[in-house]
Amino acid sequence: MVDVSHTLTKIIKNNKLSHAYLFESDSMETLKAVSIEFATQILSDDARSKQMIESFNHPDFYYLETDAATIKKEDVQDLMYQMSQKPVQSNFKVYIIEAFDKLTVQAENSILKFLEEPPKNTIAILLTTDKSSILPTTLSRSQYIYIPRRKDESVEILEDLPEKLQEVVKDYGLNYDHVLDLEDRFSKIVTASIRVVELWLKNDPRALIRLTTLTELCKERRDYFLVLILLDGMMREAMYDVLNIDYKKHFDVSLPNLVNVIQLTKNLEKIEKANKMLNFNVNSMLVMESMIISSKG
Numbered sequence: 001m002v003d004v005s006h007t008l009t010k011i012i013k014n015n016k017l018s019h020a021y022l023f024e025s026d027s028m029e030t031l032k033a034v035s036i037e038f039a040t041q042i043l044s045d046d047a048r049s050k051q052m053i054e055s056f057n058h059p060d061f062y063y064l065e066t067d068a069a070t071i072k073k074e075d076v077q078d079l080m081y082q083m084s085q086k087p088v089q090s091n092f093k094v095y096i097i098e099a100f101d102k103l104t105v106q107a108e109n110s111i112l113k114f115l116e117e118p119p120k121n122t123i124a125i126l127l128t129t130d131k132s133s134i135l136p137t138t139l140s141r142s143q144y145i146y147i148p149r150r151k152d153e154s155v156e157i158l159e160d161l162p163e164k165l166q167e168v169v170k171d172y173g174l175n176y177d178h179v180l181d182l183e184d185r186f187s188k189i190v191t192a193s194i195r196v197v198e199l200w201l202k203n204d205p206r207a208l209i210r211l212t213t214l215t216e217l218c219k220e221r222r223d224y225f226l227v228l229i230l231l232d233g234m235m236r237e238a239m240y241d242v243l244n245i246d247y248k249k250h251f252d253v254s255l256p257n258l259v260n261v262i263q264l265t266k267n268l269e270k271i272e273k274a275n276k277m278l279n280f281n282v283n284s285m286l287v288m289e290s291m292i293i294s295s296k297g
Helices: 004-013 028-043 047-054 073-083 105-116 136-140 163-171 176-182 185-201 206-215 221-242 261-279 284-294
Strands: 020-024 061-064 093-097 122-128 143-146
Touching: 004 028, 004 143, 020 028, 028 047, 028 061, 028 093, 028 122, 061 073, 073 093, 073 105, 105 136, 163 185, 176 185, 176 221, 185 206, 185 221, 185 261, 206 221, 206 284, 221 261, 221 284, 261 284
Parallel strands: 020 122, 020 143, 061 093, 093 122
Antiparallel strands: none
8 A cells, every 4th residue: 555645745845736635535533644744744844833733823824624514605714814825934825624525515616716726835635534525626626635544543443344344445445434334234235236247247137127226225425436436346356357367356246258358448437437427416326327328338
């Protein structure tokens, strides 16, 4: 696994800073720690600056958080005012918005204008544990970085899952909290996804019937994103089988004799397209159905 902290340090050293970053993880504690470390390096990684940032007293640093259910337009107005001023102590100004997915549509539209035309040397770091509810325009204007949960955080969180499913969650970077929220639906989603893939690879029309069973297990938009991650992983494992590549097997998918690289490549492309469509708020069920139907052409 790539060391994200090393990657962020390299971005600064190579003078490749973007004006906006979207950090996603299944742990807000990890996001908070990594983003503050990143901000500290940007603003000057000395003891005094670090102490000021960690106490939220640095004049060129702003951290927006709330215990409320949403972050409203009024909440971001002070942030935008502060960040519109010239840097006082550093060459940059940095602001972090915790739980960016909490922003109301009005608040996100307001900050979007700020992201489109940021003041000079102003850097935004947006934190989320679920990017599926964030506007596509915001996603397109931010550099997305997935940050794995830090190893020193409790991993016993998954102890009630079978070991094989624990490995799926860890190795595919699934959101721990999301998996816990799914409860027994997670194992059912994995099983239903396997059945869909097996029929899909056979070009069996019953794949659409199985798909209905699978989508009935999806209650939220993020559930569909999780399904696409699973389908992608299963197709890639099938590809490794066909190419006789040694790999760590996560899913017990039974492959038809005639499956080939071209078919698998096309299916992976359909899954990628479906992911993009979901990001642009296309109807989730329509996305899933069109993914399988279009692959028959």
